[in-house]
Amino acid sequence: MTKKENFLKGIFKENPIFVALLGLCPTLAVTTSLENAIGMTIAVIFVLVLSNFIISLIMHNDKLANLVKPVRIPVYIVVIATLVTVVEMLMHAYLIELYNSLGIFIPLIVVNCIILGRAEAFASENKPIDSVIDGLGMAFGFGLAIMLVSIFREFLGAGVLTIWKSLQVDLTFIFDFLRIEPIDMFIKPAGAFISLGFILAIIIAITNRFKARMAEKEKEVKSNG
Amino acid sequence: MDNLIALAFSAFILQNIILTQFLGICPFIGVSTKRSSALGMGFAVIFVMLISSSVTWVLYTYVLETLDIVYMRTIVFILVIAALVQMVETFLKKVSPSLYKALGIYLPLITTNCAVLGVAVLNITNGHSFIEMLVYTTFIGLGFLFVIYIFSMMREKLGRAPVPKAFKGAPIALIVAAVLAIIFTRFGD
Numbered sequence: 216m217t218k219k220e221n222f223l224k225g226i227f228k229e230n231p232i233f234v235a236l237l238g239l240c241p242t243l244a245v246t247t248s249l250e251n252a253i254g255m256t257i258a259v260i261f262v263l264v265l266s267n268f269i270i271s272l273i274m275h276n277d278k279l280a281n282l283v284k285p286v287r288i289p290v291y292i293v294v295i296a297t298l299v300t301v302v303e304m305l306m307h308a309y310l311i312e313l314y315n316s317l318g319i320f321i322p323l324i325v326v327n328c329i330i331l332g333r334a335e336a337f338a339s340e341n342k343p344i345d346s347v348i349d350g351l352g353m354a355f356g357f358g359l360a361i362m363l364v365s366i367f368r369e370f371l372g373a374g375v376l377t378i379w380k381s382l383q384v385d386l387t388f389i390f391d392f393l394r395i396e397p398i399d400m401f402i403k404p405a406g407a408f409i410s411l412g413f414i415l416a417i418i419i420a421i422t423n424r425f426k427a428r429m430a431e432k433e434k435e436v437k438s439n440g
Numbered sequence: 441m442d443n444l445i446a447l448a449f450s451a452f453i454l455q456n457i458i459l460t461q462f463l464g465i466c467p468f469i470g471v472s473t474k475r476s477s478a479l480g481m482g483f484a485v486i487f488v489m490l491i492s493s494s495v496t497w498v499l500y501t502y503v504l505e506t507l508d509i510v511y512m513r514t515i516v517f518i519l520v521i522a523a524l525v526q527m528v529e530t531f532l533k534k535v536s537p538s539l540y541k542a543l544g545i546y547l548p549l550i551t552t553n554c555a556v557l558g559v560a561v562l563n564i565t566n567g568h569s570f571i572e573m574l575v576y577t578t579f580i581g582l583g584f585l586f587v588i589y590i591f592s593m594m595r596e597k598l599g600r601a602p603v604p605k606a607f608k609g610a611p612i613a614l615i616v617a618a619v620l621a622i623i624f625t626r627f628g629d
Contacts, residue, residue: 236610239469240554244462292522296515304511322514322561326554328466404460405621412607412614420606 218348225352232360233418237328241320243407246365250377254313256358258306258321260351262298263330267338267350269294274339291334292325299324312380329357367410372401444575451579457555458587459621464555468588469613471546473599478592482585484546486578488528489556492521493577496560497570517560525550555584591620 216224231237245251270291274280283290303321306314314321324330333353338346369376374393378386400406457463464485471481496517504510529547532540550556559580563573594616603612 236469237466239465240462243465289519289522292518293515296518300511300514303514319558319561319565322517323463323554323558325514325518326557400622403621404462404625405618407462408614408618408621412611412618415614416604416606416611419611423606 218345221345221348222352222355225349225354225356226359227356229353230356230360231329231332231353232357233415235329235332237332238357239411240323241327242361242364243404243411245317245320246361246368246407246410247402248316248369248373248377249362249365250313250380251316252358252361252365253378254306254310254317255320255361256354258302258317258324259327259330259357260354261302262295262324263333263354263357264347264350265298266291266295266330267333267346268343270334271338271341271343271346275343287339288331288335291331295330295334296325329353364407364410364414367414368401368406371398372403372406373397373399444572447572448575448579451576452583452586453624455580456583456587456624457559457580458584459617459624461558463558464553464584467546467549467553467555468591468617469610471549472588472592472595472613475589475592475596477546478588479585480542481546481549482581482588483542484550485553485555485584486581488521488525488547488550489559489581490574490577491528492524492556493560493563493573495524496520497563497568497573500564513561513564517557521556521560555580587620587624591617594620 225231229235232239232242241255245255273283273290273294274287299322302324303314306317306321333350337349341349366376370390370393374390374395374397376388376390378388380387398406401410455461458465458468467481467485472478499516499520500510500513504512504516525547529540532547559577563576566576568576591613595613598612598616607615
């Protein structure tokens with residue numbers, strides 16, 4: 216597997232949300248606005264890349280690996296929890312508004328199955344550099360997925376798209392035709408389930424179509440050859 | 441007393457942990473295909489949640505706050521939960537093999553169930569007293585059990601329904617969950 220394939224698999228072939236259905240809690244909870252989704256993505260990129268790197272370093276040192284192996288899951292959890300605490304403190308210091316709107320979902324990054332899953336399935340068996348690339352790919356796959364869901368929800372539910380909003384910068388796009396009478400169900404919990412359900416179905420339909428076309432092409436090649 | 445009843449009701453319905461707070465979605469989608477497994481998971485969650493919330497509440501108020509190391513919250517809580525789940529598992533295996541048989545396979549899954557850590561943290565951020573914490577945690581757990589049980593009955597029927605190919609499995613489950621969520625959030629209006 217080349218480095219590029221390693222990176223891209225997290226975004227398409229093994230997308231943590233759309234293909235593996237991991238980490239659905241933040242997908243549903245923080246997608247009320249694009250801004251929250253972007254904030255969550257940044258936090259997850261930080262935690263996932265560093266945890267993959269550190270765990271891969273630990274498991275590649277023979278002495279440490281032998282020591283850690285019988286209790287590896289608690290060790291992974293401590294590494295991840297430490298990184299999450301760092302993110303929590305940084306956000307509290309510099310991005311207080313984002314910190315307040317993400318709320319309980321920042322400490323809950325610890326139990327995000329994507330991060331522990333990558334530590335166990337990839338980082339413990341691969342080189343540190345590959346693990347960093349895998350972490351980046353998976354985090355981007357996660358980020359793109361939650362941004363897609365949040366764009367869908369915020370656009371329909373509030374008629375705006377907030378990319379970043381603070382005292383200095385205000386990157387908000389307002390769509391007047393929806394702003395006047397938004398479908399506010401999409402901002403509410405029920406809208407989260409409906410949006411994710413339909414987006415998942417659309418993606419499954421597209422991949423099925425794609426697979427069928429690939430199979431047809433292969434058949435053609437075979438019958439011609 | 442009125443206070444506690446209001447808290448219980450809001451934890452059970454208005455702030456239902458699955459449908460309005462989005463915690464514990466993984467078991468909600470993953471283990472809800474059969475009624476029996478939904479019940480097992482529900483009871484296992486209530487059990488672990490009550491023990492872990494009590495322990496973390498005591499630890500937080502008497503150790504972390506007195507030592508002024510509140511920032512260690514996340515690390516301490518997740519370690520306590522992981523250790524507790526392990527202990528409950530070994531304890532049940534020794535003391536009550538029949539209960540272990542019923543709940544056993546769900547226990548390891550609970551460590552990464554965000555509902556357990558979520559409720560432990562929520563009890564702290566909401567500033568509950570010890571009794572409020574017990575009531576809140578019990579009713580949040582019952583709300584989890586209630587919703588996952590209803591949902592598993594719906595999914596048993598869904599398994600036999602003619603659903604378009606792309607919607608099979610998770611997508612249709614999420615859309616059905618949306619209908620449930622509408623019912624639950626309407627209580628709040």
